[in-house]
Amino acid sequence: MARAGEGVSVTAEFTVQPAHQGAPGLAHGGVLATALDETLGSLNWLLRTIAVTGRLETDFVRPVPVDTVLHLDARITAVHGRKIYSTATGRIGGPEGPVAVRADALFIEVKVDHFIDNGRPAEIRAAMSDPDQVRRARAFEVNP
Numbered sequence: 624m625a626r627a628g629e630g631v632s633v634t635a636e637f638t639v640q641p642a643h644q645g646a647p648g649l650a651h652g653g654v655l656a657t658a659l660d661e662t663l664g665s666l667n668w669l670l671r672t673i674a675v676t677g678r679l680e681t682d683f684v685r686p687v688p689v690d691t692v693l694h695l696d697a698r699i700t701a702v703h704g705r706k707i708y709s710t711a712t713g714r715i716g717g718p719e720g721p722v723a724v725r726a727d728a729l730f731i732e733v734k735v736d737h738f739i740d741n742g743r744p745a746e747i748r749a750a751m752s753d754p755d756q757v758r759r760a761r762a763f764e765v766n767p
């Protein structure tokens with residue numbers, strides 16, 4: 624079976640809303656880290672691999688004002704066994720604009736048992752009784 628790996632990439636856009644403020648008028652760093660984490664995490668779905676974030680190292684290079692569109696670009700740099708290494712940037716002012724945030728990540732492949740053993744029973748049961756739920760929740764189009 625063919626398997627995607629190094630070189631797989633995704634792009635995404637995230638618009639900073641007033642609810643995402645940390646300092647007045649500026650995005651909270653944790654929200655920006657979440658946007659990076661989510662974009663990086665979507666790479667694992669392209670590998671058809673269930674994985675969790677093991678490490679997320681984030682650089683905050685420029686302040687990101689509310690209403691800014693963050694242009695995210697993430698790619699896998701290496702896959703070694705269960706370890707998936709990836710990197711992402713978030714640019715402002717356009718896809719070619721200056722880098723405002725960047726992150727390097729390590730995702731670790733897990734079995735579905737990771738969630739069954741550690742998740743809350745009610746939510747696990749709901750997910751298991753509706754196999755399409757996870758797929759719908761994570762749905763995204765590649766090269767729409």
Ligand SMILES: CCCCCCCCCCCC(=O)SCCNC(=O)CCNC(=O)[C@H](O)C(C)(C)COP(=O)(O)OP(=O)(O)OC[C@H]1O[C@@H](n2cnc3c(N)ncnc32)[C@H](O)[C@@H]1OP(=O)(O)O
Pocket residue numbers: 664673674675676677678704705706729731733735738739747750751757
């Ligand atoms: C019901 C439907 C659901 C359907 C599925 C839904 C999917 C939803 C996905 C959501 C994803 C998230 O929200 S992620 C949420 C945030 N992340 C988490 O909660 C993860 C919490 N951490 C853990 O559970 C654990 O630490 C794991 C699983 C990541 C690793 O534990 P483990 O499985 O015992 O593996 P372990 O041997 O420790 O590590 C494997 C290899 O990775 C390396 N490694 C591990 N962690 C790190 C680290 N932080 N920094 C560097 N290296 C690391 C180890 O050195 C080792 O390298 P070597 O010796 O092999 O060289």
